[in-house]
Amino acid sequence: MIRRLLPFLRDVWAIAGPFWRSEERWRARMLLAVVVALNLALVGMSVLLTYWQNTFYNVLEARNSDAFLDLLFRWHEDPQSGRTLPGFVYIATAYVLTAVYALYLRQALQIRWRRWITENLIAGWLNDRAHYRIGLTEAGTDNPDQRIADDARLFVDDTLILGLGLMNAVVTLGSFVIVLWTLSGPVTLFGASIPGYMVWVALLYSLIGTGLAHWIGRPLIRLNFLQQRVEADFRFALVRLRENGEGIALHAGEADEHRALSGRFRALVENWWSIMVATKRLTFFTAGFNQVAIIFPIAVAAPAYFAGRMSLGGLIQTSSAFESVQGSLSWFVSNYSNVTEWRATVDRLTGFRAAIDRAAATGGGLARSEAANDALALDGATLSLPDGRVLARDAALTLAPGERVLVQGPSGAGKSTLFRAIAGIWPFAEGRLALPPGKRLLFLPQRPYIPLGSLRRAVCYPEDAARFTDAEVAEVLSDAGLAALIPRLDEEDNWAKRLSGGEQQRLALARALLVKPDFLFLDEATASLDPASEAALHQVLKERLPQTAILSIAHRESVARFHDRTLRFAEGRLAPA
Template sequence: MRRIGHFLSDAWTLAGPYWRSEERWKARLLLGVVVALNLSLVGMSVLLSYWNREFFNSLQEKNAEAFWALLFWWRQTDSGPMPGFVFVAALYILIAVYALYLRQALQIRWRSWLTREVLDRWLADRAYYRVALTDAETDNPDQRIAEDLRYFVDNTLALGLGLMRSVVTLFSFVLVLWGLSGPATILGITIPGYMVWVALLYALAGTGLAHLVGRSLIRLNFQQQRVEADFRYALVRLRDNAEGVALYGGEADEKRGLQDRFGALIRNWWAIMVATKRLTFFTSAYSQVAVVFPFVVAAPAYFAGRIPLGGLTQTSGAFSEVQGALSWFVDNYSSLTEWRATVLRIRGFLGAIEVARAAAGTGIQSVPDGGDALVLDDVTVGLPDGRVLVAGASARVEPGEAVLIAGASGSGKSTLFRAIAGLWPFGRGRVHAPGAGVLFLPQRPYLPLGSLRRAVCYPRHAEEFPEVEIREALESAGLGHLAARLDEEDSWDRRLSGGEQQRLALARALLVKPRWLFLDEATSSLDPEAEARFYELLKERLPATTLVSIAHRPAVAQYHQRALRVRDGHLVAAPA
């Protein structure tokens, strides 16, 4: 019971903020309308149970006038005026259609709000970066945002409204069934409304057995969501690295890896199939018995002449409604296990984000205080396993300087670069960085999805730059042949070579004109002549820009005034 309470608390932690958000009034109004329509459907079901009784009584009495009136017009009955079936059915259909339509409208509004909230948390304080570095358990954030949030919203509404409707149906038809069933004497004890008690016992037994048979589905559904996402991620990674795989001839190894992941998916799916088969055996038997069970229970009264055929059918229908309402847990057990797995995955994801954001102020402190200089104050850069790469680094870079950071491969230059950017959390010390006008160019430039224009202007909005400036930047960077394709959407990270991607990064720098420009092996894919032209352009077009470069080639040193070398775990000043 404590576990159920904890789980429901987690579910409300996810759901509650939306109903208290800036959209709360629209959401509550829409939910109120949906609830009212669902309650109306229950009322229509009660009306149809009485219509059903009168209709079958007219058949038993061979009353043609009553038969046709109950179908196409209306008739005065012992229960009051009874509308014809065509009117009841038309109203029922209208209510059912709008109950579904408005529920779907609420679903998409809630999902939109929840997705924005989770994205805000994930991207704030660079939590996405720290989670990827430190939390191996939080797998596939893309799947948790795109699919788990959708499953959560859809299932929460479907199960919540279904439970509400079952409760209302229960109370509505219990009164009907209580009045129809009358008392029964068993072992000398008179039991009033005996069919209500029979329905209750039947549903309680079914609920307990359903949980006993199907509880393993909770764990299996959680695992299935994970292995499905792992397999999809492996396929996406192969697509994104198709050229590297082709150059290495790594198809056989990739196939083995994909087959291993797909094998895990299939094995878990077979386990789900076995568990579902057991549960379906039980629920199918339970449902089939429920079809005839009320007739069996009510048959003695019918054969004794205490109730007519219409009364028998109404009693059976009311029993089925009561039993169905009480059996909500049995009927929705599989959906409940999927919902619980989804809640656990989302809560785990949000928990990892909270931990990452809480740790944003620990480790190496990046202080964008807007000063005129870049200052490293006793900065120690380490790895997640605690190993130290650079210890006690202190340095100062003045505005307008050109400084080279050099050192052997693996000495920690690129990690220091990440610490300066405020990304690397492992270590201690303080980095005082300029507050604005900063641009970092990594070795492999990031090219976003969309048009070439967006890729060139990233991270700024393309509308900020006139067409002529964008074309001129491309021309200067040696990509003039692409100027005619600015509005063409493509996978530019695969369409362009490594050298072309680094030229595109140069075009970005020429467009943005940053006050501070940091380059981490940003010319490694260019030939020496193109690399020289790259730095000459920066010096020519951005003369006031402070330049901090990480590079291996000795020729790069001539474009810098001095160097900082990583040597034996320390950062030391040296001539360029």
């Protein structure tokens, strides 16, 4: 068990450690120190309350009404022990205030930690196009959105809650074991005197409970991990249906989608039933274990009470102290289900971080260098698929300023892969790419990406919309044939749904007119337009961007007249047509 625990704790620290060493460390450490101090104060008040209970029940047994009122509302000096105890109203008020601020400040630490870890996961996912490379190479790394949104939150919450709970258990054990040792005294068993026998009874009781809880609840570790996965798979399928509603409706594919969704949900339900069965078995044990713990200490200490060696207050205090000691020792039993969920979360985050690292180390793509002139030059490029199959060997091309080159070839020959390699996002490529320094490259795929937000943001993406004036944005929309949308620039909508395929391609070309890149790559970027509109937009590009070099992928032969020369992909080679 220790061999499995140490690697797990290393994984936990690998996720948590960077935050406590980050720029947030001093504020985070201060918050944690205050939260720890408040939790320790709560333990201290719990210890004080056991002494108050001892005196309170002795006062009840003696029918002393004055002392009873003192213990409730004022201060009381116990003549037997010599202790001066505060009234219950003072203890309760201090306890409530401490508990409220312990929770409030812990939540403040939680949101700070969650913000930091979420921002770092997003940064790692987006840096070096890891989000794209993971999709190419990590088929088993499911639902990164859920790992960032849900698993990060669960990790922070569970780490703090379980960590503080374990600390409280340890401190409570250290505080109450002294009280219990003093109260229980020795017992003679088989002729041997055992001092502080109630402590040993609590220890034995808890060890048995912990071992049985782990044996009974162990299947929950795997089941909780799987439940997080099937929940995320089902949610992702629902999002996919929403995003592709038109295509599904046009294919009349609702019945098939229903079957697929039902299948995913069935997997979710089946795993949930397995969790229910495992939880039922664990709850049978833990509920029984906790119920027995209520009466067990009184039953063990009762002989001393009936023999007159212990007062009623002492019996109640012994029971409370035993409950605290046993509860601390049985922390693992009480939190076993939460620990299994936490472990599943740690495993998913660890796997996600490992996938990001592997994606960063997956190939280097084309070797990039600085060109000696203003032309882009590709030389000796070999393009492969993730499975190792080679698409092209020794591909070469030169693209000078203002030049327009068309690339054609059969589907699957590697035309789009060539663009991805030049863009630097395709890791399965070898060769050399020389780029003029300080030049801007813009790639427009067949299906443009339309971000959420205003139409202005969609036109200016990925630049900051504040860089451009209303007149500049309106002009490029008009040039792209979208003048009717100009009054809606600041309207926020799901524009990927509102605009047709042709309108989306017009909007993407408006971006090119706005940004004025030095090199523009068009991958079937006008394929959704009718021939007349396609020709008009190519003419606009030629007039508005005379110094921009354009490399186009297109199947229509009519597009060739807008280009200076044509290259063709055939049999793994890129050659002049």
